[in-house]
Amino acid sequence: LEANFSVIRNEDGPITGLITVLHDVTDQEKLERERREFVANVSHELRTPLTTMKSYLEALEDGAMENEELAGRFLSVTQNETERMIRLVNDLLQLSKMDSNDDPFYFETRDFGTFLHEMADRYDMMFKDRGITMERWIPGRAMYVDFDSDKLAQVFDNIVSNALKYSPEGGTITLQADARDDRVVVGISDEGPGIPEENQEKVFERFYRVDKARARNLGGTGLGLAIAKEMVEGHGGWIDIESEYSRGTTLYVTLPYTGFQSAGVEA
Numbered sequence: 132l133e134a135n136f137s138v139i140r141n142e143d144g145p146i147t148g149l150i151t152v153l154h155d156v157t158d159q160e161k162l163e164r165e166r167r168e169f170v171a172n173v174s175h176e177l178r179t180p181l182t183t184m185k186s187y188l189e190a191l192e193d194g195a196m197e198n199e200e201l202a203g204r205f206l207s208v209t210q211n212e213t214e215r216m217i218r219l220v221n222d223l224l225q226l227s228k229m230d231s232n233d234d235p236f237y238f239e240t241r242d243f244g245t246f247l248h249e250m251a252d253r254y255d256m257m258f259k260d261r262g263i264t265m266e267r268w269i270p271g272r273a274m275y276v277d278f279d280s281d282k283l284a285q286v287f288d289n290i291v292s293n294a295l296k297y298s299p300e301g302g303t304i305t306l307q308a309d310a311r312d313d314r315v316v317v318g319i320s321d322e323g324p325g326i327p328e329e330n331q332e333k334v335f336e337r338f339y340r341v342d343k344a345r346a347r348n349l350g351g352t353g354l355g356l357a358i359a360k361e362m363v364e365g366h367g368g369w370i371d372i373e374s375e376y377s378r379g380t381t382l383y384v385t386l387p388y389t390g391f392q393s394a395g396v397e398a
């Protein structure tokens with residue numbers, strides 16, 4: 132804690148008051164440290180693909196261009212890196228909008244099961260190409276939830292794209308939804324490598340990756356789950372993780388559920 136004192140007096144007259152300002156330095160320092168780390172991380176994340184692109188472009192200039200097969204490979208590396216940088220910048224813009232409360236939510240009361248089926252249909256197509264089976268367990272009865280479908284679509288896209296990235300060939304991804312008394316819980320499980328216990332909570336931090344090199348090679352930005360967490364919290368819900376090392380991972384999205392009342396139908 133830091134204290135600043137100022138005295139209040141008229142001209143050179145007697146002191147008539149005293150102002151004390153107390154700052155919580157620890158909080159301020161923590162924020163400042165986080166900000167510095169964030170800028171350092173962003174710079175590093177942008178420099179890595181740029182350095183890679185630079186060296187591949189140099190190799191092309193130095194003769195690799197003459198070799199058709201090599202040239203094609205090198206160009207596709209630079210293209211992948213460019214795409215990853217675009218994803219990174221888009222994720223950063225998204226976070227920055229959320230940080231400055233400049234990203235309004237458009238809530239709508241809809242049947243959540245219908246929404247999940249729409250999402251799952253889309254994932255089905257994606258998974259087929261990769262030899263992954265999808266199982267879905269979505270209750271048949273209506274579950275009215277107040278939510279922003281674009282935001283939740285992004286939340287599930289981020290979680291499902293990780294499940295897909297880390298799934299073994301021929302694995303199964305399960306999407307399971309369940310309505311409890313006052314909340315709806317959606318679990319997305321994969322049969323991937325899992326995450327060691329000590330790293331599990333950190334995956335929601337910006338730029339945190341369990342295996343840096345591997346996550347980068349898979350094209351991640353390190354921001355997907357941080358964004359998902361903020362979006363779910365913007366719905367008054369929360370997100371958590373359950374994972375067993377070498378067995379698989381489940382991410383749970385929990386949202387407040389008001390049943391039929393919020394749909395305008397009184398019980």
Ligand code: ADP
Pocket residue numbers: 289293294297321323324325326334339340341342346347350351352353354355356357380
């Ligand atoms: P990234 O863009 O790197 O995937 P995320 O914020 O989406 O960033 O995830 C953070 C990290 O959490 C990932 O780099 C990975 O190490 C770990 N992770 C997330 N989902 C899974 C999963 N389903 N299986 C294993 N590891 C995961």
